[in-house]
Amino acid sequence: MVKAYRPNTLTEALEILSTEKCTIMAGGTDLMVQRARGSAVLPGFDRPLMFVGHLKELQKIYQDEEGIHIGAAAILTDMMEHELIPGIFKEMIGQMASPPTRNMATIAGNICNASPAGDTLPYLYAVNAQIVLQSTDQKRIIATRDFIISPKKTCIKPDEILVKIIIPAKEYSNNYYRKLGQRKGMSLTKVSLLGMADVVDGNILDLHIALGSVAASIVHSPKIEKSMISKKAGEIKEMAEEIVKQYADLIRPIDDARSTAIYRKKASLRLIKDFMENISQE
Amino acid sequence: MKESISTSVLRVDSRKKIRGEAEYISDWKFENMLYAKTVRSTKAKAKITAIKLPDIPKDYYVVDRNDVPGVNRMRTVVSDHPIFAEEDVQYIGQPILLVVGPDREIIYKIVSQIEIKYQEEEALFTLEEAEKRSTVFTDYNYKKSDPKKAFEQAVRIIEDEYSTGYQEHVYLEPQGIAAEYKDDTLFVYGSMQCPFYVKNALLETMALPEEKIRVVQTVTGGAFGGKEEFPSLNGCHVAVATHKTRQPVVMIYDRDEDILCSTKRHPSITRFKAGLDEYDQIIALDIDVLLNAGAYNGLSPVVLQRAIFSATNVYNIEHLNVRGRNFMTNLVPSGAYRGFGAPQTIFGIEMMFQDIALILGIDPLEYKMRHLLKQNDPTCTGGSIHEEVKMKEIVQKAVEQSDYYNKLKTNKKYQGIGISLFLHGCGFTGKGETLIKGKIILQKNKDVVILKVSSVEMGQGAETVLPKIVAHTLDIPIEKVIYETVDTGLIPDSGPTVASRTTMIVGGLLRECALEMKARWDEAETFEVSKIYKHPDFLHWDDDTFHGDAYPVHSWGANVAEVEIDPITYELTIKKITAVFDVGVPIDERALIGQMQGGIVQGIGWATIEVMKTANGKLIQKNLTDYKIPTSMDVPGIDCDFVLNPYEFGPFGAKCAGELSFVGSPPAVAAAVENALGKPIKDIPITPEMLMEIDNDH
Amino acid sequence: MIIEFTLNNEKVKMDVEPTMRVLDLLRNDLGMSSVKEGCGEGECGACVILVDGRAMNSCMLPAGAIVNRSIVTLEGFKHTEQFKVIEAGLLKAGSVQCGFCTPGFVMAIESLLNQNPDPTDEEIKEGLSGNLCRCTGYNMIIKGVRLAIEKGAGLW
Incomplete structure (x- = not known):
């Protein structure tokens, strides 16, 4: 039977964390299942628990000159319904889990679970979202790609809380998202591809590609993206072969209960090619 | 005029279930x-x-x-x-x-x-290993006519093998x-x-x-x-x-x-060798069925019997050699699952017919129709098709309602349409019903009638359909028929709730009791009528030689599946299912359509997304996160229709239905996928992983 | 942990293990047996309840997270006008077979219509995609929802 805290404010929460290591629980949709032991027995938590999902400071979604701030405990449904959240990000969130689960799950939970199948991550990597961590004495702002170290591991310190995520207030002219699951409803991702680009008058001004579930972390290469930026959309088609080859080196999937490494690899490369073909027609 | 028995009534159990008051x-x-x-x-x-x-x-x-x-x-x-x-x-x-x-x-x-x-x-797990090491639980064989000679005379021999996976x-x-x-x-x-x-x-x-x-x-x-x-x-x-x-x-x-x-559907391999005559007609079949029974026998022998007795499906093949083997492996025991071995072999033979037709350049449906059983034809076990076979009418409906031939012509690559024909033997296999001798009691107690059977309501609608048969016969409201608690201390043994036998066998007995009760209604305030099942006299079965009428009657059907395959990811979408069934007479049309749609979707699941495999004896898909069944977003629209064909010995003409619903969608979907890709499908479940590999020249 | 919340519009105050699944709390301590356990991992939707009007999987919800929130289970919801309309739709369409998934579906339907009173068939399918049914193949459940929407226009 673990101790549990239910702080009334963020400050109170941070004070507790400054003296005691806790497991932080927001929506619970990952933690409660990972720690479940069976019906009518308590889940197995080894540290004191801290509930933060109710903290108003962590639920806000707002915009300022830095970008769009998404409170860590914003639930997925609220993000889908919020006018500030970019359309493609909403579409991605809409394909996560199921409506009841989206009514509970938070964005910070999806990030802190640090799974390569985390469905918000391709977007956060692609737009270089900033993670804001807070402790009693300092605030750290870290890019998502630096925050997640390896599957299931982040660089959050025991006295910190992930308080919000900052994303650019930006919509792209071309958006492409494909999530492949075992079925159409409620599936964990076996491959996902997010492609976004700004194409103006046939010129590629900006472009991002990020893939989920096909390597130990999200596959996102600013270097490869750069080689496509400022090209003519029409040129992209000829580059496709070469670009796909470069991504092939980064895509290192595994066999598991949901798919095979070989399918994941082939499907990812085909999706990249498809995205590039879409762009080239602009 | 009195309403038809098929006119739907409100399900007896639905209100308490919707209110969350049913106590599991x-x-x-x-x-x-x-x-x-x-x-x-x-x-x-x-x-x-x-x-x-x-x-x-x-x-x-x-x-x-x-x-x-x-x-x-x-x-x-x-x-x-x-x-x-x-x-x-x-x-x-x-x-x-x-x-x-x-x-x-x-x-x-x-x-x-x-x-x-x-x-x-040292343990063993796969059918291949088990066959190599001959860990056979059961080895059955039956023959019809002279397969050896027929194969010698055949002008062409085609062989193929099909496999199916676990299903939870x-x-x-x-x-x-x-x-x-x-x-x-x-x-x-x-x-x-x-x-x-x-x-x-x-x-x-x-x-x-x-x-x-x-x-x-x-x-x-x-x-x-x-x-x-x-x-x-x-x-x-x-x-x-x-x-x-x-x-x-x-x-x-x-x-x-x-x-x-818990038990699962037997993984299977079915091997076919077909002998064709100079008109491309299949005159002989050699069928070899392998089921993975797991670590203990349990019900596997009878599952295997249904598998091999269903192996020629709706077709009349003159010469047969059919072998079936259950193999022991160190896996959780396989057991009963809707269809009971028949879906495995019917998947195989439906695909075999389609594949042979394509090799021969004949329209698969036409090729199947050429081999169709008709009334009084011999069954694969040398019994007889006693009932009228309305497959032509069934197929015509399915073809027209789905616009099958038009779509077959106009579909582009990655769009496919496929049809399956199928039957299900009603009630227990072989001597089953005569061994069980199901007994039922109907009791008049003033103005209510108490129905005492061991059939259970498990979602299929027994608690509504059985009282409806009694109420309709006695011309009393259904509310006046009380379904006695299924407590072995209070009820006779009318047999298990399996083998799609409840409506036809138990319902049939209830109809007989009710008719007698009606004739004697004014005899007393309270009295009881009881019946014991008697197999119709004209049916014969020899359990040692597997000769005779394995089933008293069959239900029949055709399913048309329409699919689309994503050319980039090979994700499969089932667009539509058109299903036509002959279940004799529907006792309650809405309840029946619900059951048929549910069976069709379970079949789609087995044929597509329900992947369950093992590694070193451990299930790889061990929970509902990994083992996926269809959600509301995965199911197509399903058109369901019936062809009436009353069965003399069924209540109001009803035959079996529950398992029939499952059998047709897997081969229909697989045939549609073949049509979409132009590549043969030999195994289910059909996953995007498999399709990408099959279509490797793309 | 002492927690307060409302259950079917009645205030509840009790001492609970904060990590206890709300599913267990409702079924075992509060007698709400309409809430079913089908998988314990948020996959099947049989345990769906309303929290502040929205569907949630009670198997993934810890007791410590429902402080000051309003919980509705079918025991309470069945007395509402909305329920009567949903019930009539499901009855008429023949949406129920074994019934084990049904309470979760009823709650998910209410949550869906709360958020979107006039959904398309595709939106109904998406809205109910967190609830598994193994008996019906869903067609008749969707029809039941459609009937409820027609009959209950203006209720949501």
């Missing part, structure tokens, strides 16, 4: 009840060398084979599964002992402290069972299809006289065969536990435990 076994409370948790083998094949128990606190118990008062074997067709493991274990998940007590936290703690030492032995039932209510003593009578309550199977198992395991055992079925949240033989095992577990503790014992499985240890 997990909702039951007993005074001083104890919970039980099973400790299971973690090895696929091993000798148990030691079991080290921690100190067991007061009020907690460990229950194992030494506590079994009678025989430590689960009684079924082949009684080989130990109630609790003895010297050895044969599969991962095999029950070894129970920990029983009042507080589940403490039970879990005790379980975590139990140490079992094993001496592992995923009844939404996991297995649950409870036991208690009232005075010195043992009561077992639970989610089950066959209360008398459980009772018969208890008779042997508990060594109690017949009158000291009562088995009571509780509201059952789906079964599909998964609660046919399995509750005999967990029923004995709680019975032994309550015998030891003298307190009520409840055991509800969590989903992962249910998936780990």
